[in-house]
Amino acid sequence: MRAWPLVGSLPPAGPFLSACAGTRPTVTPVWFMRQAGRALPEYRRLREGMGMLDACRRPDLVTEITLQPVRRLGTDAAILFSDIVVPLAAAGVDLDIVAGTGPVIAEPITSPADLVRLPALDPGAVAFIAEAIRMLVTELGPVPLIGFAGAPFTLASYLVEGGPSRTHARTKALMYSQPALWHDLLDRLAGIALTYLRVQVEAGVAAVQLFDSWAGALCPDDYRAFVAPHSARVLAGVSEVPRVHFGVGTGELLADMAGAGADVVGVDWRVPLDAAAGRVGGRTVQGNLDPTALLAPPDVLARKVRDVLRRGLAAPAHVFNLGHGVLPETDPGALARVVEIVHEWRAPDSDAGPP
Amino acid sequence: MRAWPLVGSLPPAGPFLSACAGTRPTVTPVWFMRQAGRALPEYRRLREGMGMLDACRRPDLVTEITLQPVRRLGTDAAILFSDIVVPLAAAGVDLDIVAGTGPVIAEPITSPADLVRLPALDPGAVAFIAEAIRMLVTELGPVPLIGFAGAPFTLASYLVEGGPSRTHARTKALMYSQPALWHDLLDRLAGIALTYLRVQVEAGVAAVQLFDSWAGALCPDDYRAFVAPHSARVLAGVSEVPRVHFGVGTGELLADMAGAGADVVGVDWRVPLDAAAGRVGGRTVQGNLDPTALLAPPDVLARKVRDVLRRGLAAPAHVFNLGHGVLPETDPGALARVVEIVHEWRAPDSDAGPP
Numbered sequence: 001m002r003a004w005p006l007v008g009s010l011p012p013a014g015p016f017l018s019a020c021a022g023t024r025p026t027v028t029p030v031w032f033m034r035q036a037g038r039a040l041p042e043y044r045r046l047r048e049g050m051g052m053l054d055a056c057r058r059p060d061l062v063t064e065i066t067l068q069p070v071r072r073l074g075t076d077a078a079i080l081f082s083d084i085v086v087p088l089a090a091a092g093v094d095l096d097i098v099a100g101t102g103p104v105i106a107e108p109i110t111s112p113a114d115l116v117r118l119p120a121l122d123p124g125a126v127a128f129i130a131e132a133i134r135m136l137v138t139e140l141g142p143v144p145l146i147g148f149a150g151a152p153f154t155l156a157s158y159l160v161e162g163g164p165s166r167t168h169a170r171t172k173a174l175m176y177s178q179p180a181l182w183h184d185l186l187d188r189l190a191g192i193a194l195t196y197l198r199v200q201v202e203a204g205v206a207a208v209q210l211f212d213s214w215a216g217a218l219c220p221d222d223y224r225a226f227v228a229p230h231s232a233r234v235l236a237g238v239s240e241v242p243r244v245h246f247g248v249g250t251g252e253l254l255a256d257m258a259g260a261g262a263d264v265v266g267v268d269w270r271v272p273l274d275a276a277a278g279r280v281g282g283r284t285v286q287g288n289l290d291p292t293a294l295l296a297p298p299d300v301l302a303r304k305v306r307d308v309l310r311r312g313l314a315a316p317a318h319v320f321n322l323g324h325g326v327l328p329e330t331d332p333g334a335l336a337r338v339v340e341i342v343h344e345w346r347a348p349d350s351d352a353g354p355p
Numbered sequence: 356m357r358a359w360p361l362v363g364s365l366p367p368a369g370p371f372l373s374a375c376a377g378t379r380p381t382v383t384p385v386w387f388m389r390q391a392g393r394a395l396p397e398y399r400r401l402r403e404g405m406g407m408l409d410a411c412r413r414p415d416l417v418t419e420i421t422l423q424p425v426r427r428l429g430t431d432a433a434i435l436f437s438d439i440v441v442p443l444a445a446a447g448v449d450l451d452i453v454a455g456t457g458p459v460i461a462e463p464i465t466s467p468a469d470l471v472r473l474p475a476l477d478p479g480a481v482a483f484i485a486e487a488i489r490m491l492v493t494e495l496g497p498v499p500l501i502g503f504a505g506a507p508f509t510l511a512s513y514l515v516e517g518g519p520s521r522t523h524a525r526t527k528a529l530m531y532s533q534p535a536l537w538h539d540l541l542d543r544l545a546g547i548a549l550t551y552l553r554v555q556v557e558a559g560v561a562a563v564q565l566f567d568s569w570a571g572a573l574c575p576d577d578y579r580a581f582v583a584p585h586s587a588r589v590l591a592g593v594s595e596v597p598r599v600h601f602g603v604g605t606g607e608l609l610a611d612m613a614g615a616g617a618d619v620v621g622v623d624w625r626v627p628l629d630a631a632a633g634r635v636g637g638r639t640v641q642g643n644l645d646p647t648a649l650l651a652p653p654d655v656l657a658r659k660v661r662d663v664l665r666r667g668l669a670a671p672a673h674v675f676n677l678g679h680g681v682l683p684e685t686d687p688g689a690l691a692r693v694v695e696i697v698h699e700w701r702a703p704d705s706d707a708g709p710p
Contacts, residue, residue: 169647169682176651216604219624219645221662249571251606252625269574270607290574292524296531307576327524 016077016144019317020207020242020264022284028309028318029076030342031146032335033246033266034325035069036081040332042068052097056086062132063139070143072332073339077144077207078136080200082129084150084211085158087196090125093117093159101163108162110174112181118159118188121195129196133203144207146244147200151212152189152230154247159185168217175226186230194237201238209244209266210234212257216249216268223253228260235261244286248324254279269323274314285312286319291327294334301334305341313347371432371499374639374672375562375597375619383664383673384431385697386501387690388601388621389680390424391436395687397423407452411441417487418494425498427687428694432499432562433491435555437484439505439566440513442551445480448472448514456518463517465529467536473514473543476550484551488558499562501599502555506567507544507585509602514540523572530581541585549592556593564599564621565589567612571604571623578608583615590616599641603679609634624648624678629669640667641674646682649689656689660696668702 015025037043043065047055055061065081085103089095094106094117107117123130136145158164160171175182197208212231215223235243245257246266258265258280267276267287277285293304305320312318320342326335370380392398398420402410410416420436440458444450449461449472462472478485491500513519515526530537552563567586570578590598600612601621613620613635620638622631624645632640648659660675667673675697681690 167647167682169650169684172645172647173650176648176655216625220627222645249604249625252627252630270571270604272575272607275607290527290577292522292527293531295524295528300531327522329524 014076014142014144016319017206017242019284019319020244022263022282022316024317024347026346028312028320028342028345030320030339031075031077031079032069032073032322032326032338033079035073035075035079035335036065037326038328039326039330039335040068040072042072052083052099053086053089056082057128059128059132059135062129063135066132066136066145067139069335070140073336074343075143075339077146078140079146079209080129080133080136080148080205082148084148084155084213086129087121087126087149087192088118088155088159090196091119091121091192095158103158104163105159105161108170109159109185110170112178112184115181115184115188118185118192120188121192123195123199126196126199130199130203133200133205137204145205146207146209147197147205148209148211149193149196149200149234151210151215151227151234151245151247152186152193153218153227154212154214155189155193156182156185157214157217159189168214172217172222175222179226182226183230186227190230190233193234197234197238201241205241207242207244208238209246210262212245212247212250215247215253215257216251218253220252220256223256228256231257232260244319246286251276255281258283264319266321267323273308273311273318277312277315280315282316284317284319285315286321288321288323289338291322291324291330294322294327294330294338298337301337302341305338306345309342309345369431369497369499371674372561372597374674375599377618377637377639377671379672379702381701383667383675383697383700385675385694386430386432386434387424387428387677387681387693388434390428390430390434390690391420392681393683394681394685394690395423395427397427407438407454408441408444411437412483414483414487414490417484418490421487421491421500422494424690425495428690429698430498430694432501433495434501434564435484435488435491435503435560437503439503439510439568441484442476442481442504442547443473443510443514445551446474446476446547450513458513459518460514460516463525464514464540465525467533467539470536470539470543473540473547475543476547478550478554481551481554485554485558488555488560492559500560501562501564502552502560503564503566504548504551504555504589506565506570506582506589506600506602507541507548508573508582509567509569510544510548511537511540512569512572514544523569527572527577530577534581537581538585541582545585545588548589552589552593556596560596562597562599563593564601565617567600567602567605570602570608570612571606573608575607575611578611583611586612587615599674601641606631610636613638619674621676622678628663628666628673632667632670635670637671639672639674640670641676643676643678644693646677646679646685649677649682649685649693653692656692657696660693661700664697664700
C-alpha cells in the first residue's frame with residue numbers, strides 16, 4: 001500500500017509516512033541511521049569474516065541485517081542495509097570498503113580522461129538490491145522500508161580523494177579549478193544515484209534518504225553553485241515517495257537542502273531542532289539526538305531525548321532519529337530505551353497519553 | 356607600546372590591534388592560522404629531522420619559525436609557533452606529537468585517579484616560550500605578536516581520547532557520565548591554559564587566541580553547561596590584551612563563544628561572515644576564507660577573498676584570516692596573493708583607494 005502521494009482522503013499508513021507527509025501522528029516515529037550495523041551483536045556475528053561489499057551484494061544477508069534492528073528495537077521504519085559506494089562498485093569503479101578506514105578507491109579521479117572509469121549504472125547490476133527489497137517488503141508487512149543513496153558531492157569526495165578525507169581539499173580544488181569536469185562528474189554521479197534509487201522505488205521502498213554526509217564541508221555559496229542542482233536532479237526523479245535529505249554539519253545549508261527537493265530534512269545534533277525547523281520552510285524535520293548521548297547514563301539520555309522531542313514540535317511533524325549514525329560502541333539497550341521514551345512521549349497539548 | 360586597553364585618546368597601534376578594539380582601520384589586517392608551518396619551504400627545511408615538541412621548546416627555532424611568514428608574506432600579525440599540547444607536556448603529561456597523526460597521549464584520562472597525572476603548570480616549565488617571545492617582540496618591531504593556548508574542551512578531548520578523534524565519543528561519554536570528574540578536569544586544564552597565556556602576556560604578546568578547535572562537536576546546551584564557564588575563566592584572566600576566541604564548525608555556538616569573554620570571534624568558513632557578524636553581539640569578527648580556496652585558480656581565489664571582505668563589513672571591524680589553518684599543500688604564492696588583495700581592498704564608502 002503506497003500512501004504517497006496522498007490519494008483522496010486516505011491517510012498515510014503509520015506514523016513514519018504520516019510524519020513524512022507533514023501530518024503529526026499521535027506517536028512520534030523513530031528509526032536510527034545505521035541501526036542495521038555494528039552496535040548489534042547479531043549483526044557482528046553475521047558479518048564475521050565477510051567483507052562489507054560481499055555482504056551488501058547478498059539479498060539474503062541484506063534482508064536479515066535490515067530486519068535485525070526492527071525485530072530487536074521495534075523501530076517505525078527499516079533502513080536498507082547497504083553502503084553509499086555500492087552503486088559505484090556496481091557501475092564498475094574499482095573500490096573496496098576497508099574495515100576501520102572506509103571506502104578506498106583504486107584510481108582516484110583527477111582529470112577528464114578519468115571519467116571513462118565512471119560509466120552509467122546498469123539497473124541489472126544492482127538486481128541484488130531489488131531482490132532484497134522485494135523480500136523485505138513481504139517480511140516487514142506494515143513497517144515502511146527506507147531506501148537510500150549517497151548524494152553526488154559525497155560520492156565525488158570519495159572518488160576524488162581516493163578515500164575518506166578530513167578536509168576534502170582535493171575535491172574542492174578540483175571543483176574550483178576544473179568546473180566543467182566537476183559538473184560532468186557530479187552529473188554522472190547524480191545519474192548513478194538516481195538509477196540506484198529508481199531500482200529501489202520500483203522494487204517497493206516506501207521512502208528514500210539521500211545522504212550528503214560531507215556537504216557540510218562547503219560554504220553556502222559553493223553548495224548552491226556546485227552541488228545543489230545535482231542533488232535536486234536526484235530528488236526530482238523519485239518524487240512519488242517521501243524524500244529525506246541529510247548531511248552532517250549543515251546548519252547553514254538547511255534551507256538549500258530543503259529547497260533541493262526534500263520532503264523531510266535530516267538535521268545533525270549541532271543545530272537545536274527548533275532552530276532547524278525555522279530554516280526548512282515548513283517541512284518535516286528528522287533528527288537529531290547526539291549519537292554520543294547513547295553513551296550517557298539513562299537519566300541524561302532520557303532528558304536529552306525529551307528535549308529533542310519538545311524542540312521537534314516547532315516543525316509540522318518530526319521523525320525522531322540521531323544526528324548521525326549509531327556509533328559501533330553503542331549499547332543496544334540504550335537504543336531500545338530511546339525507542340521506548342519516544343513512543344511513550346506525547347506532545348503537551350495532546351491528551352492521548354503521558355506527558 | 357601596549358595599546359590595550361585603550362588609554363586616553365591614544366589610538367591602537369596598527370590595523371590588527373585597531374580592528375581588535377572594534378575600530379575599522381582603512382586597510383583590513385590579515386594573518387593566517389598556521390601561517391608558520393608546513394606550507395613554507397623554509398619551515399620544512401628548518402624542521403627536517405626534528406620532532407615537533409623539540410622544535411617548540413627551542414626559543415631560537417620558535418623565533419625563527421614565527422618570523423618566517425611575516426618576512427615572506429608581510430602579514431599584519433605574527434602568531435607564536437607552538438602547539439596546544441605544549442603546556443600539557445610542560446606540566447608533565449606523557450605525550451608526543453606524531454607526524455601525520457597529531458598529539459598522542461600515553462595514558463588517557465578515564466577516572467578521577469588519573470587526574471594526578473595532570474598537575475598545575477609551573478610557569479618556569481615554559482620559560483622557553485617567554486624567552487622566544489622576548490626575542491620576537493624585539494625582532495618584530497611594530498608587528499604585533501599573537502600568543503595562544505588550547506581551550507579546556509579541546510585539550511580534554513586529546514587527553515580523554517588519547518589522540519585526535521572524529522567523534523569525541525569517549526570525551527562526551529565522560530562528560531555525561533562523570534560530570535564531577537569532567538569539571539575537575541576542565542578546571543585543571545583552564546588553569547594550565549591560563550598560566551601558559553599569563554606567561555605569554557607578561558613576556559609581551561600583544562593579543563591572544565584561545566583555540567577551541569573541536570568545540571563545534573557540541574550542541575549549544577552542552578557547550579553552555581560543560582565548556583563555556585571554563586573557557587570564560589581563561590579569557591577573563593588575560594583581559595589586558597585583545598582576546599580572539601576560535602573554533603571549527605561553531606555556527607550555532609558563536610553567540611556563546613563571544614559571551615565567554617572574547618573581543619574578537621574567529622569564524623570558520625561554513626558561516627557567511629555577515630551572518631556570523633549578526634551572532635556575536637557587535638564584536639569584531641576574524642576569518643573566514645575556506646582554506647581550500649588557496650588551492651583554486653587566482654581569479655576564483657581573488658573573488659572569494661573579496662567576498663569575505665565585503666561580508667566582513669557587517670561587523671564593526673574585521674581581521675582577515677582563513678576559516679581554519681593553512682593546509683600543508685598550500686602554495687605560499689597563494690598566501691602572498693591573498694595578503695596583497697586584502698591590503699589593496701577598500702570598503703566601498705571609503706575614498707582612500709581602489710574598490
